Amino acid sequence: MRRSPPDSAPPSGNRLAAFFGVFRYSRRALSLVWQTSRTLTLGLAVCTLVAGVLPAVAAWIGQLIVDAVVEAMAYHRETGAPLTFDSAWPVLQYVLAEAGVIAAIALAQRGLAAQQSLLRALLGQKVNVMILEKAGTLSLAQFEDSEFYDKLTRARREASIRPLGLVNKTFSLLQNAISLVSFGVLLVQFSPWAILILVIGALPVFVSEAKFSGDAFRLFRWRSPQTRMQMYLETVLAREDSIKEVKLFGLEPLLLERYRRIFETLYGEDRRLTIRRETWGFLLGLLGTLAFYGAYAWVVVETISGALTLGEMTMYLMVFKQGQAALSASLTSISGMYEDNLYLSNLYEYLEQPVIPEAGSLTQGARPGDGIRFEEVGFTYPGAEAPALRDISLHVAPGQSLALVGANGSGKTTLIKLLTRLYEPSSGRILLDGSDLREWDVATLRRRIGVIFQDFVRYQLKVGENLGAGDVAAFADEARWQEAAERSLADEFIRNMPGGYHTQLGRWFKGGQELSGGQWQKIALARAYMRESADILVLDEPTAAMDAAAEAAVYADFREHRRDKMTILISHRFSTVRAADQILVIDGGEVIERGDHASLMAQNGRYARLFRLQAEGYR
Numbered sequence: 001m002r003r004s005p006p007d008s009a010p011p012s013g014n015r016l017a018a019f020f021g022v023f024r025y026s027r028r029a030l031s032l033v034w035q036t037s038r039t040l041t042l043g044l045a046v047c048t049l050v051a052g053v054l055p056a057v058a059a060w061i062g063q064l065i066v067d068a069v070v071e072a073m074a075y076h077r078e079t080g081a082p083l084t085f086d087s088a089w090p091v092l093q094y095v096l097a098e099a100g101v102i103a104a105i106a107l108a109q110r111g112l113a114a115q116q117s118l119l120r121a122l123l124g125q126k127v128n129v130m131i132l133e134k135a136g137t138l139s140l141a142q143f144e145d146s147e148f149y150d151k152l153t154r155a156r157r158e159a160s161i162r163p164l165g166l167v168n169k170t171f172s173l174l175q176n177a178i179s180l181v182s183f184g185v186l187l188v189q190f191s192p193w194a195i196l197i198l199v200i201g202a203l204p205v206f207v208s209e210a211k212f213s214g215d216a217f218r219l220f221r222w223r224s225p226q227t228r229m230q231m232y233l234e235t236v237l238a239r240e241d242s243i244k245e246v247k248l249f250g251l252e253p254l255l256l257e258r259y260r261r262i263f264e265t266l267y268g269e270d271r272r273l274t275i276r277r278e279t280w281g282f283l284l285g286l287l288g289t290l291a292f293y294g295a296y297a298w299v300v301v302e303t304i305s306g307a308l309t310l311g312e313m314t315m316y317l318m319v320f321k322q323g324q325a326a327l328s329a330s331l332t333s334i335s336g337m338y339e340d341n342l343y344l345s346n347l348y349e350y351l352e353q354p355v356i357p358e359a360g361s362l363t364q365g366a367r368p369g370d371g372i373r374f375e376e377v378g379f380t381y382p383g384a385e386a387p388a389l390r391d392i393s394l395h396v397a398p399g400q401s402l403a404l405v406g407a408n409g410s411g412k413t414t415l416i417k418l419l420t421r422l423y424e425p426s427s428g429r430i431l432l433d434g435s436d437l438r439e440w441d442v443a444t445l446r447r448r449i450g451v452i453f454q455d456f457v458r459y460q461l462k463v464g465e466n467l468g469a470g471d472v473a474a475f476a477d478e479a480r481w482q483e484a485a486e487r488s489l490a491d492e493f494i495r496n497m498p499g500g501y502h503t504q505l506g507r508w509f510k511g512g513q514e515l516s517g518g519q520w521q522k523i524a525l526a527r528a529y530m531r532e533s534a535d536i537l538v539l540d541e542p543t544a545a546m547d548a549a550a551e552a553a554v555y556a557d558f559r560e561h562r563r564d565k566m567t568i569l570i571s572h573r574f575s576t577v578r579a580a581d582q583i584l585v586i587d588g589g590e591v592i593e594r595g596d597h598a599s600l601m602a603q604n605g606r607y608a609r610l611f612r613l614q615a616e617g618y619r
């Protein structure tokens with residue numbers, strides 16, 4: 001497995017550019033949120049504005065209250081007039097107004113929280129759908145590439161919550177910025193220097209936050225392969241399809257130990273980073289506190305000297321306190337945005353994976369009825385050194401059957417992957433009806449091919465749907481399910497299941513039934529039969545798990561239904577291979593013998609030797 005190297009730090013001259021560069025995803029995240037729900041985004045904006053402006057209004061009313069109280073006290077002291085509702089009413093009006101403002105702030109904050117939680121759900125779904133839709137457009141080769149797989153894992157793990165995180169922080173930044181501007185308007189009347197003191201006090205915390213966010217991200221990126229291994233071990237240790245073997249071989253302690261070790265390494269790194277981050281945050285945060293209390297002392301002295309009224313002092317202290325909180329909240333938002341942007345770069349890196357264009361548009365070949373031709377086809381897997389196939393030429397005409405025989409790893413399945421266009425040949429070409437596969441419209445091509453691979457999928461769906469998967473147009477067509485199941489001999493056992501064709505399969509869901517290996521294989525075969533429009537039937541070890549009677553019946557059915565279809569069969573059982581019109585013996589990716597059973601026996605080469613070896617086993 002290849003591992004992506006840790007991202008290197010940008011050269012110091014470019015640090016600032018690199019720092020601002022990571023904000024490039026902010027706009028895209030915002031537009032993503034906007035597309036998800038305009039109403040909620042607008043609602044967020046309105047609540048943000050309200051929650052941003054009102055704290056300054058509350059502070060200003062606070063000043064009016066204190067000054068009005070001082071004035072009223074002086075009036076009563078000087079005149080000796082008794083306290084009445086009318087004399088207290090001007091002050092009480094201010095108190096009422098402040099209560100109203102505080103209620104409005106609470107309402108705006110609730111509104112923000114509610115809308116954020118709705119948006120989080122919608123956005124999570126949207127991003128996950130985007131990730132899955134993209135997965136559908138990618139090639140098998142991309143899935144088999146470990147670096148690509150890391151990107152996918154990273155995107156899925158984190159990115160679905162990040163866009164909203166980014167937007168929330170942007171709004172919170174906006175809200176705090178609005179508060180700050182409105183505080184600034186009040187504060188500047190005291191002294192412009194006071195604003196400067198606050199800003200300078202908070203800057204160091206911000207710089208350290210930004211640095212540590214970057215470090216956390218690099219760590220996250222670098223450790224992707226380990227995290228993936230952890231996820232894999234979780235699956236092996238806790239999934240029904242592997243637990244049987246894990247238990248019987250007593251693998252739990254070993255795998256669990258490996259799982260723990262990975263955690264310990266990752267935890268050690270996390271711990272170091274967290275301690276450094278928090279220590280620096282605390283030390284630099286002290287500077288902010290120092291600045292705040294310096295300004296506090298200044299306001300107190302000015303009030304004692306009579307330059308400020310008591311009301312003004314109350315307001316300034318409140319503004320200082322809230323201003324400092326808003327400033328540090330803004331800075332935290334900014335560094336959080338930096339972090340979200342870094343994580344989002346993963347999502348977009350994944351979404352921007354190049355899709356290999358499927359340029360072909362042919363729905364009919366140049367020579368209809370010519371069948372399949374391989375012309376000197378060679379293929380090397382991406383990243384592999386040696387070719388898996390070399391110089392393969394073959395021809396299968398409609399109505400003919402071809403069997404591929406060869407040792408494990410000789411290249412048989414690879415040949416099928418090329419025929420089904422899961423991969424493209426590295427050299428030579430493959431023709432269907434006289435036209436190169438690359439020129440064919442992929443959907444048309446795939447409709448013509450019915451295939452079962454050795455590792456066919458066991459969908460945890462209804463039995464019928466497991467068959468219907470072979471032809472999406474007939475996914476829920478019960479008559480077609482039954483027809484296909486009868487041919488693959490699955491009908492009988494399906495009928496005996498509690499819900500017939502509607503029985504849930506697999507153990508993941510309540511009431512799910514498990515099938516035997518051979519029964520699953522009959523389901524897979526029926527799935528291939530569902531593809532009625534297919535005139536190319538590809539069967540990779542289709543009956544290896546079936547009992548002898550079922551296998552014989554399946555091949556009898558094959559011969560009967562063959563007519564003008566092309567059949568390509570891979571099997572290690574010579575009893576099934578011998579009936580094919582053409583047999584290719586493959587070794588190390590090359591064809592070493594070809595012919596029908598009789599001619600190959602007459603050649604007395606590898607095929608004849610293996611055939612006799614297997615036949616002897618039955619004596």
Ligand SMILES: Nc1ncnc2c1ncn2[C@@H]1O[C@H](COP(=O)(O)OP(=O)(O)OP(=O)(O)O)[C@@H](O)[C@H]1O
Nearest residue numbers: 144381384388406407408409410411412413414415
């Ligand atoms: N996805 C892959 N990436 C890289 N190499 C692969 C991949 N799949 C198969 N190979 C290699 O290609 C060679 C041919 O594999 P293939 O699966 O075609 O063999 P096979 O003849 O079908 O074997 P078997 O009889 O065991 O099913 C093997 O050496 C295998 O290691």
